[in-house]
Amino acid sequence: MHPRDQTIFALSSGQPPSAIALVRVSGAQAGKVVSALAGKVPSPRTATRALLRDLGQRPIDDAVVLWFPAPASATGEDVAEFYVHGGRAVLAALFATLSAFDNVRPAEPGEFTRRAFENGKLDLTEAEGLDDLIHADTDRQRRQALRQLKGLLGDKARDWRARIIEASALIEAGIDFSDEGDVPAELIEPALARVRGLLAEIEVVLVEQGRSERLRDGLVVAIAGPPNVGKSTLMNQLARREVAIVSPHAGTTRDVIEVQLDLDGYPVTVIDTAGIRETDDPVEQEGVRRARARAVDADLVLWLTDASGAESEGNGERPVWRVRNKIDLDGADRPLAESSVGRVFRISASRGDGLSELIAAIVDFAQTCLGGGEGGLIGRTRQRKLLQETAVSLQRCIDVVGEGEELAAEELRAAAYSLGRLLGRVDVEDILDVIFREFCVGK
Numbered sequence: 001m002h003p004r005d006q007t008i009f010a011l012s013s014g015q016p017p018s019a020i021a022l023v024r025v026s027g028a029q030a031g032k033v034v035s036a037l038a039g040k041v042p043s044p045r046t047a048t049r050a051l052l053r054d055l056g057q058r059p060i061d062d063a064v065v066l067w068f069p070a071p072a073s074a075t076g077e078d079v080a081e082f083y084v085h086g087g088r089a090v091l092a093a094l095f096a097t098l099s100a101f102d103n104v105r106p107a108e109p110g111e112f113t114r115r116a117f118e119n120g121k122l123d124l125t126e127a128e129g130l131d132d133l134i135h136a137d138t139d140r141q142r143r144q145a146l147r148q149l150k151g152l153l154g155d156k157a158r159d160w161r162a163r164i165i166e167a168s169a170l171i172e173a174g175i176d177f178s179d180e181g182d183v184p185a186e187l188i189e190p191a192l193a194r195v196r197g198l199l200a201e202i203e204v205v206l207v208e209q210g211r212s213e214r215l216r217d218g219l220v221v222a223i224a225g226p227p228n229v230g231k232s233t234l235m236n237q238l239a240r241r242e243v244a245i246v247s248p249h250a251g252t253t254r255d256v257i258e259v260q261l262d263l264d265g266y267p268v269t270v271i272d273t274a275g276i277r278e279t280d281d282p283v284e285q286e287g288v289r290r291a292r293a294r295a296v297d298a299d300l301v302l303w304l305t306d307a308s309g310a311e312s313e314g315n316g317e318r319p320v321w322r323v324r325n326k327i328d329l330d331g332a333d334r335p336l337a338e339s340s341v342g343r344v345f346r347i348s349a350s351r352g353d354g355l356s357e358l359i360a361a362i363v364d365f366a367q368t369c370l371g372g373g374e375g376g377l378i379g380r381t382r383q384r385k386l387l388q389e390t391a392v393s394l395q396r397c398i399d400v401v402g403e404g405e406e407l408a409a410e411e412l413r414a415a416a417y418s419l420g421r422l423l424g425r426v427d428v429e430d431i432l433d434v435i436f437r438e439f440c441v442g443k
């Protein structure tokens with residue numbers, strides 16, 4: 001039997017041990033499985049208590065069982081859900097029993113969702129939203145993923161695609177009529193008007209895109225500077241825990257240390273690096289090399305100095321904020337060097353002075369880079385690329401229509417194809433369907 005037609009099962013809740021574990025079974029054998037284990041097939045969608053038994057009638061666990069007959073289930077197949085006690089031995093016994101059935105096997109990653117997609121339960125953008133929702137760490141990421149899961153991008157893409165197919169049908173009809181010396185211009189102009197409107201709408205969504213895409217990945221902030229200026233102390237303050245070793249010895253930090261923070265809903269990765277200086281110690285040299293490399297990749301560099309006030313290193317394009325640390329010590333009021341550009345902060349990392357201002361500024365910066373978290377529909381590069389392709393095809397359609405309607409129609413087909421790929425379903429038959437349904441050209 002093809003793996004696609006086999007029945008799959010998996011632990012759908014977190015890793016054991018846990019109070020309760022959910023094991024899902026999906027596929028044609030699910031009914032047979034549930035009646036063998038629970039002694040009956042429960043009434044659909046009703047929580048039913050049952051003693052689960054293995055194939056030798058030995059009890060496995062006292063469980064709650066749910067039965068979702070196809071097609072009204074998450075995957076569109078017959079689905080059984082077993083809520084058991086989340087112990088490793090319970091799950092091992094249950095899995096061993098499930099595996100003993102013919103054509104029943106453990107699921108591949110994402111296979112339940114894949115089946116749901118194949119059975120038309122969700123489109124590809126919704127499936128991606130589901131994946132993002134599961135992996136969302138911050139509230140803003142969660143809200144964006146939920147918008148995708150609710151199908152907002154999918155709904156728009158379906159609407160655009162339907163309208164492209166309508167415009168295409170108008171042009172195709174013009175082509176067919178033109179042989180008979182008919183009225184193509186009257187069909188082409190309304191088609192073009194639709195294409196222009198569509199293009200404008202898609203461009204609005206594309207403008208918002210960069211931000212929501214970045215919201216998924218988050219912002220990277222690197223703390224860099226000379227040795228011993230208090231970089232690790234600042235890191236620990238931002239993380240609110242002791243992630244990095246602090247000591248009075250210059251050259252304490254050697255590796256790049258990262259923490260993931262949720263700053264006001266924005267995912268921010270803060271990186272603490274080795275103090276940058278010339279050194280003969282090969283280990284420290286490597287630390288300095290890594291520090292420079294990571295600072296170059298960062299979205300924002302906090303260049304920390306103390307009273308000695310060393311100048312920041314040039315970091316190319318990305319903003320570098322100069323942060324004067326240890327203002328609790330003498331010399332802190334000394335003005336910064338004349339040449340300094342960009343924002344300047346004065347803090348005491350160990351005492352906490354100025355930290356709330358610095359954090360607020362980082363949140364502002366995140367908002368500028370990542371957007372307010374509302375309105376962004378595109379969460380992924382795949383989606384953006386396909387929407388860009390769609391826009392390019394629509395623009396070309398407008399550009400080439402003077403050279404011939406066939407060329408324009410071809411571009412519209414390409415645009416519809418890109419949106420079809422965005423939704424994960426490509427069937428050019430739609431175009432023909434609309435022509436036949438709405439125009440009945442000829443016969």
Ligand SMILES: Nc1nc2c(ncn2[C@@H]2O[C@H](COP(=O)(O)OP(=O)(O)OP(=O)(O)O)[C@@H](O)[C@H]2O)c(=O)[nH]1
Nearest residue numbers: 227228229230231232233247251252253275349350
């Ligand atoms: N007075 C004062 N001391 C501080 C402050 N911040 C850090 N220190 C001290 O400065 C010393 C160096 O701090 P670290 O955080 O280890 O500095 P670092 O920049 O990470 O040092 P390396 O990793 O070695 O480059 C420690 O003794 C800290 O306690 C501050 O705001 N005021």
Ligand SMILES: [K+]
Nearest residue numbers: 228247249252
């Ligand atoms: K140090």
Ligand SMILES: [Mg+2]
Nearest residue numbers: 231232252253
């Ligand atoms: Mg350090």
